[in-house]
Amino acid sequence: MFESVKQPIVWFVDGLVEAAAALGERSRRQTAVGVVAADDGFAVEPADGGGPAVKLALEDSDGGARLVPVEAAASLRDRDIDLVLPADELLVRTLDPLPAESRSYLDGIVRHQLERLVPWRSDDVIYDYHIAPAGPRDDRVVVTISATARSLHARLIGALNAISPRKLRLVYRDVAPVGGDVAIRIDDASAETARLGRLRNGVIAGLAALVLVSGVAIGYLAYTWQQAAAAIESADGSIFDLRKKLAARGSQEPAAVRDQAAIMAHKMRTPVAVTAIDALATVLPDDTYLSELRIADGHVRITGVSRNVAGLVPLIEANRAFAEASFFAPTTRLPDNNGDRFYLDARVVPEAGR
Numbered sequence: 001m002f003e004s005v006k007q008p009i010v011w012f013v014d015g016l017v018e019a020a021a022a023l024g025e026r027s028r029r030q031t032a033v034g035v036v037a038a039d040d041g042f043a044v045e046p047a048d049g050g051g052p053a054v055k056l057a058l059e060d061s062d063g064g065a066r067l068v069p070v071e072a073a074a075s076l077r078d079r080d081i082d083l084v085l086p087a088d089e090l091l092v093r094t095l096d097p098l099p100a101e102s103r104s105y106l107d108g109i110v111r112h113q114l115e116r117l118v119p120w121r122s123d124d125v126i127y128d129y130h131i132a133p134a135g136p137r138d139d140r141v142v143v144t145i146s147a148t149a150r151s152l153h154a155r156l157i158g159a160l161n162a163i164s165p166r167k168l169r170l171v172y173r174d175v176a177p178v179g180g181d182v183a184i185r186i187d188d189a190s191a192e193t194a195r196l197g198r199l200r201n202g203v204i205a206g207l208a209a210l211v212l213v214s215g216v217a218i219g220y221l222a223y224t225w226q227q228a229a230a231a232i233e234s235a236d237g238s239i240f241d242l243r244k245k246l247a248a249r250g251s252q253e254p255a256a257v258r259d260q261a262a263i264m265a266h267k268m269r270t271p272v273a274v275t276a277i278d279a280l281a282t283v284l285p286d287d288t289y290l291s292e293l294r295i296a297d298g299h300v301r302i303t304g305v306s307r308n309v310a311g312l313v314p315l316i317e318a319n320r321a322f323a324e325a326s327f328f329a330p331t332t333r334l335p336d337n338n339g340d341r342f343y344l345d346a347r348v349v350p351e352a353g354r
Contacts, residue, residue: 098143
């Protein structure tokens with residue numbers, strides 16, 4: 001399982017290294033410093049074109065050839081260096097015109113043709129080639145190869161590589177067959193490998209730091225989330241307990257509001273005397289008159305005389321203001337036979353119960 005995960009990680013790191021190298025290449029574009037070969041050594045041409053040229057000499061030491069003075073040579077570290085050499089040291093050959101479709105294969109064609117065009121071993125040859133149209137009406141291309149032997153300047157190239165330049169090129173100016181300058185880049189595999197290794201280590205260190213910071217941030221966020229959740233849970237519990245206590249204490253309305261509500265409730269439950277009297281006046285017939293009326297404890301007691309005492313109970317109960325009408329004492333007939341004296345009781349129904 002680890003192997004299946006390892007390969008994508010390696011590809012990802014390689015992609016980052018390539019992107020970082022390309023970005024560094026783009027951001028660090030600089031004018032190359034010219035090191036021109038002369039009879040008495042080498043002259044370093046200032047990159048800005050101003051100031052006197054610095055003189056360098058090549059001498060042998062225990063570690064191989066080196067450029068002196070050392071302080072002046074050290075100023076070339078991590079710079080683009082153009083080693084300017086005489087044009088007569090360059091071998092220039094032109095191939096027969098090739099079809100335009102062969103452009104994508106020119107690298108292989110040139111390497112194959114070098115074996116028969118140059119007198120040096122293939123592993124000692126450094127070269128570059130130039131492509132030009134064969135003619136105004138000819139769609140073929142003409143390839144001009146410029147080559148030289150690395151061994152011709154091995155000591156100087158080794159001394160320059162020891163300074164650790166960023167780039168090193170052999171430059172031949174005004175090459176007649178080419179019609180201009182020829183620049184052949186010399187790649188120091190060990191220096192390039194070391195540079196990419198340092199870049200890779202930096203990328204890995206940056207990724208490790210990013211993972212570490214991300215882990216710490218995620219841990220902190222998780223801890224903060226747990227703390228917030230615990231605080232919310234505690235607050236919810238406190239609110240629930242407070243609500244229970246408030247519910248146990250009953251209504252929290254002001255005393256004045258509670259008294260007013262109690263008075264209104266009592267009023268709705270207590271029959272109104274005026275209403276009861278008005279209802280009696282409505283239901284009692286004209287031949288009935290009252291000699292006594294008393295309202296107490298939700299009941300009305302009336303005493304009077306009527307010609308039809310038996311019909312009083314149905315009349316009173318027919319009104320919604322009264323209920324449970326009954327006689328609380330025997331009915332007696334008057335001496336002149338003009339009616340009967342009755343004693344009647346009825347419950348007064350409050351307005352809320354109607």
